[in-house]
Amino acid sequence: MQLALSTWHEVEEYLRTSRGIIVPIGSTEQHGPNGLIGTDHLDAEFVSKGVGDEIGALVAPTLTIGMSQHHMGFAGSVTLRPSTLIAVVGDVVTSLIKHGFERFLFINGHGGNIATVTAAFDEIYAASSMRGPGESSPVRCKMVGWWQGPRSDALAKELYGDVNGSHATASEVSLSQHYHPEAIKHAQMSPKVAPKSAGFFDCADYRRRFPDGRIGSDPSLSTPEHGARIYQAAVADMVDTYRAFAAD
Ligand SMILES: [Zn+2]
Numbered sequence: 001m002q003l004a005l006s007t008w009h010e011v012e013e014y015l016r017t018s019r020g021i022i023v024p025i026g027s028t029e030q031h032g033p034n035g036l037i038g039t040d041h042l043d044a045e046f047v048s049k050g051v052g053d054e055i056g057a058l059v060a061p062t063l064t065i066g067m068s069q070h071h072m073g074f075a076g077s078v079t080l081r082p083s084t085l086i087a088v089v090g091d092v093v094t095s096l097i098k099h100g101f102e103r104f105l106f107i108n109g110h111g112g113n114i115a116t117v118t119a120a121f122d123e124i125y126a127a128s129s130m131r132g133p134g135e136s137s138p139v140r141c142k143m144v145g146w147w148q149g150p151r152s153d154a155l156a157k158e159l160y161g162d163v164n165g166s167h168a169t170a171s172e173v174s175l176s177q178h179y180h181p182e183a184i185k186h187a188q189m190s191p192k193v194a195p196k197s198a199g200f201f202d203c204a205d206y207r208r209r210f211p212d213g214r215i216g217s218d219p220s221l222s223t224p225e226h227g228a229r230i231y232q233a234a235v236a237d238m239v240d241t242y243r244a245f246a247a248d
Pocket of ligand 1: 040
């Protein structure tokens with residue numbers, strides 16, 4: 001069930017029996033020679049909609065732009081400053097709290113969002129904690145990467161072993177190929193496996209360390225058939241995560 005495709009009457013009806021909502025969040029940033037710039041938000045949205053369809057959970061519109069300052073050395077990347085993303089997450093959650101939502105599961109596609117979105121959640125809790133004595137809030141926010149479940153983890157190891165990597169991963173490129181087969185790209189990878197990360201700073205530093213944008217990955221291994229299997233695994237994992245969180 002998607003918020004964007006619902007009426008306000010339907011949302012009011014949903015709130016009679018459920019207080020949970022899924023918020024897909026990703027980024028708009030380079031993903032190496034064959035990965036789409038939308039990979040992170042497309043994958044998070046694809047998995048979120050799959051979870052919503054399977055268990056009837058409401059899915060909010062995707063937050064498509066994240067904290068990607070380190071990718072700004074590559075054409076097409078777009079970033080929010082951390083302070084902007086904190087404000088966006090805070091306003092989205094606060095708007096939905098106003099209507100009665102209490103459980104916010106952010107299904108994330110981008111590791112670079114974690115620190116900032118966690119800070120946004122702490123701002124929300126701080127506002128509650130610093131209100132008058134005896135006032136408490138039932139609001140709970142959680143963020144999880146779509147790949148962070150036991151089925152996805154095992155499948156990525158089976159398909160790609162050590163060369164799944166940590167940016168422009170073979171898994172995330174496969175998943176986007178399953179979602180958008182009309183946009184599959186082919187490219188030579190040189191070197192075949194990208195350098196691993198020992199950390200990075202600003203975007204110029206990132207580009208110097210990782211010239212084609214990848215970190216530790218070989219996404220020439222990606223296929224839409226792999227993507228179909230990764231999708232099934234990720235949706236099953238995230239269904240479990242949502243159910244446990246909504247009941248907590
Ligand atoms: Zn990504």
